[in-house]
Amino acid sequence: MIYADYNGTSRLKKSVKEYLIQRLDGPFGNPNAIHSIGNQIKAAYEECRKICATLLDADPHQVIFTSGSSEGISQVFYSHIALNKCNKRLLLSKIEHSAINNVSKTLEKMGFEVDYLNTNSDGVVEIPNYNKSYCIAALMAANNETGVIQNYNEFAIWCKENDTPYFCDTTQYIGKMPFSFKKSELDFAILSSHKIGSLVGSGILLVKDPERLKPIIFGGGQEYALRGGTQNYIGVECMTLALKELVENMDQVHALKENKLNFEKRIKEQISEAVIIGEGAERLPNTTLLSIPGIHGQGLQIELESRDIFVTTSSACSDNEPETSHVLKSMGIDDSVGRSVVRISLEESATNEDFEKIEDAILKSYQVLKKIKSY
Numbered sequence: 001m002i003y004a005d006y007n008g009t010s011r012l013k014k015s016v017k018e019y020l021i022q023r024l025d026g027p028f029g030n031p032n033a034i035h036s037i038g039n040q041i042k043a044a045y046e047e048c049r050k051i052c053a054t055l056l057d058a059d060p061h062q063v064i065f066t067s068g069s070s071e072g073i074s075q076v077f078y079s080h081i082a083l084n085k086c087n088k089r090l091l092l093s094k095i096e097h098s099a100i101n102n103v104s105k106t107l108e109k110m111g112f113e114v115d116y117l118n119t120n121s122d123g124v125v126e127i128p129n130y131n132k133s134y135c136i137a138a139l140m141a142a143n144n145e146t147g148v149i150q151n152y153n154e155f156a157i158w159c160k161e162n163d164t165p166y167f168c169d170t171t172q173y174i175g176k177m178p179f180s181f182k183k184s185e186l187d188f189a190i191l192s193s194h195k196i197g198s199l200v201g202s203g204i205l206l207v208k209d210p211e212r213l214k215p216i217i218f219g220g221g222q223e224y225a226l227r228g229g230t231q232n233y234i235g236v237e238c239m240t241l242a243l244k245e246l247v248e249n250m251d252q253v254h255a256l257k258e259n260k261l262n263f264e265k266r267i268k269e270q271i272s273e274a275v276i277i278g279e280g281a282e283r284l285p286n287t288t289l290l291s292i293p294g295i296h297g298q299g300l301q302i303e304l305e306s307r308d309i310f311v312t313t314s315s316a317c318s319d320n321e322p323e324t325s326h327v328l329k330s331m332g333i334d335d336s337v338g339r340s341v342v343r344i345s346l347e348e349s350a351t352n353e354d355f356e357k358i359e360d361a362i363l364k365s366y367q368v369l370k371k372i373k374s375y
């Protein structure tokens with residue numbers, strides 16, 4: 001079996017699984033309690049904050065533990081607006097995840113205007129060539145469907161010059177590429193534990209200036225009164241372990257990238273009509289968005305599954321929509337290519353043998369499906 005839907009959610013890392021199994025023997029205790037067990041757990045939790053801050057090159061007080069990326073997005077979009085009484089203008093790229101698009105739709109209903117940044121045909125978002133100030137701007141660091149890496153450092157400069165706070169969705173980027181919160185000069189960034197080999201239900205919101213943030217979950221004033229609720233301490237311990245392992249072994253992405261590029265080359269040599277979406281841009285080392293026009297993406301996905309290879313047609317949220325995604329539409333990709341995509345996204349430890357197995361399964365599936373090419 002090859003699990004090739006890492007961008008959807010990752011499998012638990014072996015080290016995290018082993019840690020979790022022994023951790024379930026305890027200790028358990030409320031980190032806010034004043035007894036010694038509570039103190040011990042709180043100390044370990046705060047140590048995790050320090051470790052995560054170091055790994056992400058942030059200060060510990062800039063690390064707010066959350067339940068995941070969607071929460072971080074919602075908190076920033078609401079609290080920033082509530083606190084700063086800013087102008088009613090948002091600037092978004094056309095390739096943002098639905099977790100941002102849906103908050104923005106809600107804000108539109110509240111009277112906000114949204115300007116959009118265009119995307120080129122390789123999936124790279126264009127930095128605006130005008131000056132205008134916004135309440136907040138969002139351009140993700142890497143896209144979850146195409147894996148295309150964005151010019152977020154350059155956009156951070158534009159945002160600064162235009163007095164616009166920058167929210168960068170780093171969910172897919174952190175753990176796959178080297179990242180420094182301080183150097184990139186972002187105002188907000190996020191991490192989701194289940195995308196980096198740990199448990200679903202924890203995450204990080206990085207905030208340059210926590211004074212600008214307001215809580216959306218009040219609870220008992222935890223997380224510097226910015227995110228209430230009893231801390232998910234086991235989730236945070238596991239997430240810290242996964243992040244540490246990824247950051248400390250960042251070198252392994254070079255081999256992954258090389259194996260992936262060779263795999264793509266072989267597919268294109270053997271299936272002349274195959275298209276690699278975003279091929280001309282820098283992409284995440286683990287992601288290939290492949291289209292074989294005429295063969296429906298879902299058909300290929302089912303054929304691959306029958307060969308024990310698990311891919312998706314684009315992102316998990318839009319898997320049931322046999323339509324060209326908003327991301328691909330923004331790149332000017334038409335339905336003949338857009339409806340045929342499958343996303344292959346592997347974990348960092350994937351080997352060349354894994355790519356060869358996927359290649360073999362794609363070629364066999366292609367032989368079956370080309371007989372019923374539908375468009």
Ligand SMILES: Cc1ncc(COP(=O)(O)O)c(C=O)c1O
Pocket residue numbers: 007008067068069070071097099140143144169171172192193203
């Ligand atoms: C780019 C991106 N942003 C945000 C999210 C939402 O993350 P979470 O599942 O942690 O809420 C995802 C998950 O699919 C994602 O890929």
